[in-house]
Each structure stands twice: as C-alpha cells, then as structure tokens.
Amino acid sequence: MLFEETIAKIGELDKEAQARARRRQDALIKPMGSLGMLEDVAIKIAGITGETMPWLEKKAVITMAGDHGIAREGVSAASQEVTPQMVRGFLNGGAAINVLTRHAGARVVCVDMGMAKVVDDPRLVVRRIGPGTNNIAEGPAMTREQARAAVEAGIEIATEEIRGGTQLLATGDMGIGNTTPSTAILAAFTGFPVPLLTGKGTGLNPEGVQRKAQLIEKALAVNTPDPRDGLDVLAKVGGFEIGGLAGVILGAAASRVPVVIDGFISGAAAMIARSLAPRAVDYMIASHLSEEPGHRIMLTWLGVEPMLHMRMRLGEGTGAALAFTIIDAALKIVREMATFEEAGVSDEGLH
Ligand SMILES: Cc1cc2ncn([C@H]3O[C@H](COP(=O)(O)O)[C@@H](O)[C@H]3O)c2cc1C
Numbered sequence: 522m523l524f525e526e527t528i529a530k531i532g533e534l535d536k537e538a539q540a541r542a543r544r545r546q547d548a549l550i551k552p553m554g555s556l557g558m559l560e561d562v563a564i565k566i567a568g569i570t571g572e573t574m575p576w577l578e579k580k581a582v583i584t585m586a587g588d589h590g591i592a593r594e595g596v597s598a599a600s601q602e603v604t605p606q607m608v609r610g611f612l613n614g615g616a617a618i619n620v621l622t623r624h625a626g627a628r629v630v631c632v633d634m635g636m637a638k639v640v641d642d643p644r645l646v647v648r649r650i651g652p653g654t655n656n657i658a659e660g661p662a663m664t665r666e667q668a669r670a671a672v673e674a675g676i677e678i679a680t681e682e683i684r685g686g687t688q689l690l691a692t693g694d695m696g697i698g699n700t701t702p703s704t705a706i707l708a709a710f711t712g713f714p715v716p717l718l719t720g721k722g723t724g725l726n727p728e729g730v731q732r733k734a735q736l737i738e739k740a741l742a743v744n745t746p747d748p749r750d751g752l753d754v755l756a757k758v759g760g761f762e763i764g765g766l767a768g769v770i771l772g773a774a775a776s777r778v779p780v781v782i783d784g785f786i787s788g789a790a791a792m793i794a795r796s797l798a799p800r801a802v803d804y805m806i807a808s809h810l811s812e813e814p815g816h817r818i819m820l821t822w823l824g825v826e827p828m829l830h831m832r833m834r835l836g837e838g839t840g841a842a843l844a845f846t847i848i849d850a851a852l853k854i855v856r857e858m859a860t861f862e863e864a865g866v867s868d869e870g871l872h
C-alpha cells in the first residue's frame with residue numbers, strides 16, 4: 522500500500538508561499554527578474570516547503586547501484602565488474618561524487634538496489650531486488666512485483682532520510698550499461714526514433730553506439746512497454762536502481778522535500794515518477810544538461826529546465842551535488858540581500 526499512499530500524498534505547491542517569495546524577490550535591490558533561475562529556484566522551493574525564506578542545511582545524494590543483463594551484449598565501454606568496484610570507491614570516499622558532495626556540504630548515501638555481485642560493507646544500504654536485471658533485448662528486465670518493490674524501497678529510503686532531518690535530496694546512479702535502459706525508457710515515453718536518443722554513455726565508438734541503438738529497438742519490439750503505465754515501462758525496459766530512484770523522487774515529493782535530479786539515468790527515473798504521479802514534477806529541480814543526446818528531449822518532456830551546462834556525462838549524482846551549491850546561493854540571496862526600502866535605493870520605474 523506504501524506505493525499508492527505515497528502517490529496520493531503528493532500535493533500541490535503552496536501558491537501563497539510562492540507569491541510571498543515572488544514579492545520578496547521583487548523587493549530586493551536589483552531589477553525585477555534579473556537573477557533569472559536563481560529567483561525561479563528559490564520561489565519553487567518556497568512553494569515546496571511553504572516557507573518564504575527557506576534554508577536547506579542538511580542535504581544528501583542518494584546514489585543507487587544496479588546491474589543490467591543487457592551489459593553482456595557489449596552496450597557499454599566498461600565491464601560489469603566496475604559497478605561494485607565503483608561502489609567500494611563511493612564508500613571509501615574517493616569518487617567524483619564524494620568530492621562534489623564534500624564540496625557542497627552534503628552526504629552520499631550509497632544503496633545496492635541489485636548489483637550482480639554482493640558488496641559486503643556495513644556502510645552500504647542493501648535493498649537488493651535481484652542480482653542484476655534480465656537482458657531486455659530478450660524479455661522483461663524484471664517482474665511487475667519487482668518494479669513495485671524497487672519503487673517502494675526508494676520511497677522508504679527517502680522517507681527515512683527526511684525523518685533523520687535531511688531537507689534537500691538528490692538522485693544519483695551507478696550501473697554499467699544503464700544508459701541503455703534509460704534510453705529505452707525515454708523512447709517508450711516519447712516515441713522519438715531510438716538512433717536520435719542514443720549516446721556513447723561511458724565512451725562507445727560510433728559503431729558501438731549504432732549497435733546499442735539496434736539493441737534498444739529490439740528491447741522495445743520484444744517487450745512493447747505501455748507508455749501510459751509507468752510500472753510496465755520500468756518492469757519491461759528499466760532497472761532496479763532506476764526504479765529505486767523513481768521511488769526516492771516520489772518519497773521526497775510526498776514529504777514536500779525538493780529533489781535534485783542528476784543526469785540521464787536519474788532523468789529516466791524522473792520520467793517513471795512523473796508517469797506514476799504527474800505532480801511529482803513540481804518537486805524536481807533539474808541540475809544540469811548531460812552530454813547524452815537524449816537528455817534535452819527528456820527534460821523537455823518532464824517540463825524542467827537544467828541549471829548548469831557543464832558538458833558532464835558521469836552520473837553518480839555529480840551534477841546534482843554541484844547544483845546544491847547553486848541552490849545554496851539562491852536561498853542566500855533571498856535571506857541576505859537588502860530591500861529597496863532598507864538600502865534606500867530608488868525603485869522608481871522598476872515595478
Ligand atoms: C569508472 C566509471 C565510473 C562511473 N561513474 C558513473 N558511471 C556512469 O556510467 C555508467 C553508464 O554508462 P554506460 O551505459 O555506457 O555503461 C553508469 O554506471 C553511470 O553511473 C561510471 C562509469 C565508469 C566506467
């Protein structure tokens with residue numbers, strides 16, 4: 522029931538808080554709207570939290586790991602062994618996501634949603650749905666029950682974090698091969714031609730990208746995911762970490778906590794979340810535009826605008842962690858800037 526209850530709990534944004542936040546922005550000593558997305562994101566967070574001058578001190582990136590049966594078809598430049606190896610890297614603090622979360626004053630929570638191999642480490646949150654998904658070029662990635670269990674695990678993890686005091690969440694991923702199911706999800710929802718959406722991921726050559734696109738087309742033909750049914754899309758062409766991240770987004774939205782969406786894989790999870798609960802989009806903040814060619818189409822479909830253009834294509838939550846620093850800046854503007862009245866600056870002609 523957690524799944525249905527969480528979806529039912531996702532409410533509208535607080536329009537009055539947003540109007541108050543807008544008025545505050547317009548009272549600050551700057552031309553109206555001149556801080557662009559810094560203004561927009563602060564107003565959005567006011568709508569989510571109900572506070573005109575919010576401050577989100579405790580932040581966490583939930584980085585979920587999973588493996589993919591289709592990795593054995595050679596859809597990635599890297600081998601599947603790298604998934605657990607990188608997870609150890611996250612736990613030991615030496616990966617890009619560790620550096621960027623430390624920089625942003627945030628934590629990383631690393632979750633095993635279903636790697637092929639078990640990593641035995643007490644610092645790892647273990648919510649394994651299975652030892653990697655099935656090969657989507659041959660049949661469904663997982664059962665509908667597993668898809669639901671993955672989403673519910675994500676909801677629980679987000680809810681526990683929030684209960685522990687976390688005020689800003691973000692999504693991150695680790696799973697060799699996972700740009701392939703993410704592209705399949707994007708194609709299933711948008712109907713765009715697969716070759717237009719398929720990118721090099723970790724670094725495939727052009728022939729590799731072409732083969733990857735053919736395998737994605739095959740996965741869609743074999744499985745015929747129903748774009749009106751988010752759980753069906755997740756079960757047929759998704760992944761355990763993608764389902765978990767969709768759950769993190771839904772759990773955050775149900776608790777009125779903003780959730781920063783990282784790159785391409787997190788974007789696919791956001792598409793699943795939106796299809797399950799359209800209002801979940803109101804709680805999403807898009808961090809950056811990935812180099813994956815389908816990412817712009819993905820964000821347009823979601824109806825969110827990325828804050829950063831850094832030519833990044835890593836995943837792990839790295840773009841989201843970087844976006845935390847921009848969100849901090851946006852919220853400091855609201856709290857620390859003087860108003861026209863306080864500073865004795867004339868606003869004649871500006872309002
Ligand atoms: C060393 C290494 C670290 C990573 N960290 C994130 N990814 C990223 O690359 C993978 C997706 O790309 P593809 O679909 O091409 O496999 C995911 O694990 C993603 O998180 C990495 C990939 C590698 C090789």
Ligand SMILES: O=C(O)c1cccnc1
Binds near residue numbers: 721787
């Ligand atoms: O945009 C991303 O998140 C991404 C792109 C390529 C490989 N891994 C992640």
